[in-house]
Amino acid sequence: MKKVVVLLPTYNEKNIIEKFAKEVLEQEKNLPGYKIELLIADSKSPDGTGEIAKKLADKNPKIHFLSVERGLGVAIIKGHQYSIKYLNPDVLAQLDADGQVDAVILPKLVKGIEEGYTLILGSRFVKGGKNMLSLSRRLFSAGASFVCRIIMGPFNIREFTNSARAFTPELFKKINLEKLPWREKTFIIQPAFLHEAIEAGAKYKEMPLIFKNRAEGYSKNKIVNYVYDIFSYTLDIRLHKMGINIPLFLLTRRAKTMVKFGVVGTIGTVVDFFFYNIFISKLLIPPATAKAISTEIAIVNNFILNNYWTFRHRKTSGNIFSKFGIFNLVSLGGLGIAVIIIKILHILFGDGVASILGLKIAYYNIYFLVTIPPVMGWNFTINHFVTFRHKAAVEKTRII
C-alpha cells in the first residue's frame, strides 16, 4: 500500500477545515492502492484553526498537525519537509484548505504520478478546467499566469498560481530551496516553486481543475502585492537566465515603498508634463508660470495616490486635510526648485527647438526634464520624513 500525504496550509479557516479534511480523506475510495494522510500546517491562526486541527490530529491517526510561522511559503516548504522526515510518503500533494478546489482532484493528481510524471499541476486553463471566480479575479489569474509564461517560462505551462499539485518526494528533495523566496510573506511561492521544480528536472503535466468561489472565511491573497511580486520575480528569473545577476525580487520587496513612490512620481510627472505642454503651446503661458500651475495639478494627483496607495498602511497622525496641507507645503519646495530651474534656463537659453537624434524637442521640454531628478529627490526625502512619517516616530520625537 502506497501513501500520499496531502498538505493543507491554513490561516483562519476554522469554519471549513474539519469538513474539508474529512472530504479529502474520503477520497481514499477513489484511489485504490493508496492510503491518504493529511498534514495541516497552520500559522498560529488567531481564529483557533490550529486548535481545531490539533484536536482532529489527536482523534485521527491519519491527520497530522504542524505549527509554523506566518506565510504560505513557510507552511508549504516546512510542511513538505516535515512529511518527508516523519511520514514516509510515496507521493506529496497540496491543496488549499478552503474547499475552493474540490477534493475529487486528489485522486486525479496522484494518478498522474502513477503514470510516471514527477509533478502534476492542477490547472484552470487547460481543456476541462474552469475558473469560477469574479471577473476581476479571473483576469488576475489569467494575467498572472500569462506573465509567468512569457517572462519566466516555461511557455508550455498554462497555470502557475494554483496550489493543487502532486509530486514525488525525490523531486522535492532535488529543489534548490536556497533559490526560493519561501520565507517571504507572499503567494509568490506557487509560481516560484513550480519554476524551481522544473529547474530540478520535473517531468510535469497539467490536469484540469475547477476553482470555485470561497464558501467560508476570507481571502488571504493580497492581489495588488501579488501582481507586484509576480512582475519582479519573473523578471528576476529572466534576468538571471540572461546572466544578469541582481536580486531584483528581494530588492523591490525591500524597497517597495520607494518603488511605489517612484511609480506615483512617474504618473505625476506625466500629468505635470501634459498640462505644462498644453499651457505653453495652447494657452501661450510662459514656461516658468506654466510649470507652477501644472506642478500644482500634479501635486494634487500625487497626494491622492500616495495617501491611498504608497503610504496607505502607515499609521500617520493628523487628518486628511492637514496631511494634504503639509504635502502641498513640502511639495511647494519642489515646485519652487523646478520653477527657479526653468526660469534660469529660460533666461539663459530662451526659446528654441533642439534636434536630438533626429527628434525635434522644444527647449522648454528639455528644461522640464532637467527639473525631474532634483524635485523627485526633494519630494521623497521630505514626504518620507515629514508627511507620511510613522505615528510612532512622531510620538517619539514629541517625547524627546
Ligand SMILES: Nc1nc2c(ncn2[C@@H]2O[C@H](COP(=O)(O)OP(=O)(O)OP(=O)(O)O)[C@@H](O)[C@H]2O)c(=O)[nH]1
Ligand atoms: N499556514 C498558512 N496558510 C496560509 C497563509 N496564508 C494563506 N494560507 C492558506 O493558503 C490557502 C490559500 O489562501 P487563500 O486565502 O484561499 O487564497 P486564494 O485561494 O488565492 O484566495 P480566495 O480565492 O479569495 O480564497 C488557504 O488554505 C489559506 O488558509 C499563511 O500565512 N500561513
Ligand SMILES: [Mg+2]
Ligand atoms: Mg482560497
